[in-house]
Amino acid sequence: MQDAVTTIAVGGAPDRPQARERLRVVVRNVFPFIVVGAIWEIVALAGVFPRRLFPTLEEVAASFIRLTAAGILPHHALETVIRLLSGFALAALIGVTIGVLMGRSRRAEDICLPLVSICAPIPGLAYAPLFLLWFGLGNISAVLLVGFVSAFPILFNSWTGVKAVKEIWVRSAQSMGADDRRLFSHVILPGALPYILTGLRLGLAQAWRILVAVEMLAAVPWGLGWLIFGAREFLNTDTMLAGIAVIGAIGLGLEKLVFQKIENYTVVRWGMITS
Amino acid sequence: MTEQGQRTRSVLRAAVTLAAAAAVYELLARSGYFAAALLPTIPAIVRALIAMLADGTMIQHAAFTMYRVMFGFGLAIAVGIPLGILMARFQRVEGFFLPLVSALMPIPSFALVPLFMLWFGIGNLTTILIVFYAATFPMVFNTWSGVRSVNPWWLRAAGAMGADEQKLFWKVIIPGASPFIITGMRQAFLRAWIAVVGAEMIAASDWGLGWVIFDAKEFLNADIMLASLVVIGGIGFAFERLVFGSIERATVQRWGMVRMAKG
Numbered sequence: 001m002q003d004a005v006t007t008i009a010v011g012g013a014p015d016r017p018q019a020r021e022r023l024r025v026v027v028r029n030v031f032p033f034i035v036v037g038a039i040w041e042i043v044a045l046a047g048v049f050p051r052r053l054f055p056t057l058e059e060v061a062a063s064f065i066r067l068t069a070a071g072i073l074p075h076h077a078l079e080t081v082i083r084l085l086s087g088f089a090l091a092a093l094i095g096v097t098i099g100v101l102m103g104r105s106r107r108a109e110d111i112c113l114p115l116v117s118i119c120a121p122i123p124g125l126a127y128a129p130l131f132l133l134w135f136g137l138g139n140i141s142a143v144l145l146v147g148f149v150s151a152f153p154i155l156f157n158s159w160t161g162v163k164a165v166k167e168i169w170v171r172s173a174q175s176m177g178a179d180d181r182r183l184f185s186h187v188i189l190p191g192a193l194p195y196i197l198t199g200l201r202l203g204l205a206q207a208w209r210i211l212v213a214v215e216m217l218a219a220v221p222w223g224l225g226w227l228i229f230g231a232r233e234f235l236n237t238d239t240m241l242a243g244i245a246v247i248g249a250i251g252l253g254l255e256k257l258v259f260q261k262i263e264n265y266t267v268v269r270w271g272m273i274t275s
Numbered sequence: 276m277t278e279q280g281q282r283t284r285s286v287l288r289a290a291v292t293l294a295a296a297a298a299v300y301e302l303l304a305r306s307g308y309f310a311a312a313l314l315p316t317i318p319a320i321v322r323a324l325i326a327m328l329a330d331g332t333m334i335q336h337a338a339f340t341m342y343r344v345m346f347g348f349g350l351a352i353a354v355g356i357p358l359g360i361l362m363a364r365f366q367r368v369e370g371f372f373l374p375l376v377s378a379l380m381p382i383p384s385f386a387l388v389p390l391f392m393l394w395f396g397i398g399n400l401t402t403i404l405i406v407f408y409a410a411t412f413p414m415v416f417n418t419w420s421g422v423r424s425v426n427p428w429w430l431r432a433a434g435a436m437g438a439d440e441q442k443l444f445w446k447v448i449i450p451g452a453s454p455f456i457i458t459g460m461r462q463a464f465l466r467a468w469i470a471v472v473g474a475e476m477i478a479a480s481d482w483g484l485g486w487v488i489f490d491a492k493e494f495l496n497a498d499i500m501l502a503s504l505v506v507i508g509g510i511g512f513a514f515e516r517l518v519f520g521s522i523e524r525a526t527v528q529r530w531g532m533v534r535m536a537k538g
Binding site for chain 2: 028029030031032033035036049053054106107109110111112113114115118121122123124125126127128129130132133134208209212213216217224225228229231232235237240241243244247248251252254255
């Protein structure tokens, strides 16, 4: 089958070694998945484990298509993404604000740092039962918890970023007569942006990891975490695997499509880092 | 205003902040706006913590959690470091594993908990495997980039001075990659620590710090929850500062590698 693909592609573009090169890259990247898929298929068909617990790939694909066609899977995914984005927006707002304040003012740093350094090393999920007690089951707890937990990396990175802005830039801007507001928007913010973006990226990754578990614990009506957890009760392993695949795809998409794009538009264009 | 004076003022301000935060919390807890079961006073939390430490339950919970973390973390190191080194040294291995690793990495470890519960049941095995899954990827990635970033001049210089493969590996590549490997271990432990708490909550067994918190929720024992939170935070903090700090001092800093790792 690989050979057939190769001949067709080469026949279509005989004079372009680039196309061939690209195809080779694709084949090389796909090959490991074929191997792993084949092993999975053999194990599933051999019946080492009960079929119910270890479905074949066709069954997983079939339930994926069935759930997508019925609109169930998109609904779960949509709710999860909305929850992720609202929690993350909360985290970004709080984290960047406090982080920048801490970087600019010694007093804010002295006040916030002890509290932050006490709360940060506790794993985010450990707060989950506490939030559930305080804010009840459901969406509010989930969003608040995601926001609270993913605010920490954003906060730390914004703080470091503002502190890492070169003193000489600030001074030269001041000597050229920039007032505080211009200094902030033209020097400090662009200077700290690489760090802030790194923080946002880490925060989003953290939010994503936590959210899946929170959905399992907080008993929200829709959501991919809940889908997986609920499917366990009925031994629907194929549904679970389809859900996990969607979760992985969304995670990968967030990283590749959202953050690398933002970084290219802003930081790389300003020449802060070379990519 | 000297540097010394400024530092004293910082410490003073920090102490004032903490005292103020504690006072506000205490006031809220005593005001009666919230149910006492949901917002216990600080003395109640301390009492719960001391009681659990005294009768040994807290220590046993912590021991179970530590056992799971260390087992999973050890497995992750045993798999992650060799795999990372192989990926960096051999193009074939890299070509095969890199796509797999990049595809599996964005799947949060908690998403696998229900699946692993079906496959391996409830208890130690599931928790350890989740920890292992969470900790392996940072280990592999950091080792891989560490070995790749070893300065090629060092390799040539060592080769020119007649080092054989084995010597090259142990005397040049491993020390050269060590800052990255230690960073990887740090990240991996952090991930493992988060994963174990979550896995213990979802795949409830009978012991473990995550399970205590979750179980306390059922009985509205907020004081036990907060006491366990303190223990979890304390252990995580101690590991980060004491264990990894001293490993770094004993190896990387003594070899004079840290500056290179930062630059």
